[in-house]
Amino acid sequence: MIKKLDISQEWENVLQEEFQKDYFKKIKKIITDDIEKWIMIYPHPKNFFRAFELCDWDNLKVVIIWQDPYHWPNQAHGLCFSVQRWVQNPPSLRNMFKELKTDLNIENNEHWNLEKWAQQWILMLNATLSVRAWEANSHSNIWWQNFTDEIIKYISDKKSWIIFVLWGNYARSKKKIINLEKHFILEWVHPSPLSASRWFFWCKHFSKINDILEQNNKEKIDWKN
Numbered sequence: 001m002i003k004k005l006d007i008s009q010e011w012e013n014v015l016q017e018e019f020q021k022d023y024f025k026k027i028k029k030i031i032t033d034d035i036e037k038w039i040m041i042y043p044h045p046k047n048f049f050r051a052f053e054l055c056d057w058d059n060l061k062v063v064i065i066w067q068d069p070y071h072w073p074n075q076a077h078g079l080c081f082s083v084q085r086w087v088q089n090p091p092s093l094r095n096m097f098k099e100l101k102t103d104l105n106i107e108n109n110e111h112w113n114l115e116k117w118a119q120q121w122i123l124m125l126n127a128t129l130s131v132r133a134w135e136a137n138s139h140s141n142i143w144w145q146n147f148t149d150e151i152i153k154y155i156s157d158k159k160s161w162i163i164f165v166l167w168g169n170y171a172r173s174k175k176k177i178i179n180l181e182k183h184f185i186l187e188w189v190h191p192s193p194l195s196a197s198r199w200f201f202w203c204k205h206f207s208k209i210n211d212i213l214e215q216n217n218k219e220k221i222d223w224k225n
Helices: 009-019 022-036 050-054 091-104 144-158 169-177 193-200 205-215
Strands: 062-066 122-126 163-167 184-188
Touching (some): 022 144, 050 122, 062 144, 062 169, 091 193, 091 205, 122 144, 144 169, 163 205
Parallel strands (some): 062 122, 062 163
8 A cells, every 4th residue: 555655864764653543554454354345536546645755855845735635536636626637627626726716816727736836845734644446535534633643743843934725624723733923824714616606716825925935035936737
């Protein structure tokens, strides 16, 4: 399930520590059992930790947290909200780009893959790193959250002035494990169709992120995908 990861040493240290814990062995067994039963898992296991491969620890600026991967075929590839290049955009992602257009007048660039964001040191973290095909939240109770909570705590403890983006009640629940005296929190409703038309639009979080980075002498994010 875990291939050799192309990640920075600090990520390697914290991830390997979690990989050795009993709860993670349970995660591996459940996923292995699913695969042996020919249950399709998304994303492909080789991409479970893609967010860490694309976002270097030393340069980490922003953490965006979502609940779990897309459960439809060919969408999930290890980054929250992002889909593979040839895939039609899901509604939440479409709403994010509507807000990006309103906020910074940036148009979508004909695909919905957000790897370019991750490569600018945004950790695009699903709190649950896998899901069964066509079953939303189907792996939300198999200890993945133990793993990602430890990652969030580690970032909170070891880093300073990271911008945590918390959209929706689930992501906002992670505030309790973030040191609010050391980090910036941007929280809002989820960009799903259920809430976006009422509240998500006009949050201006994309420009706010860049304002915070600029005020702290860090390079702003180029949001063009």
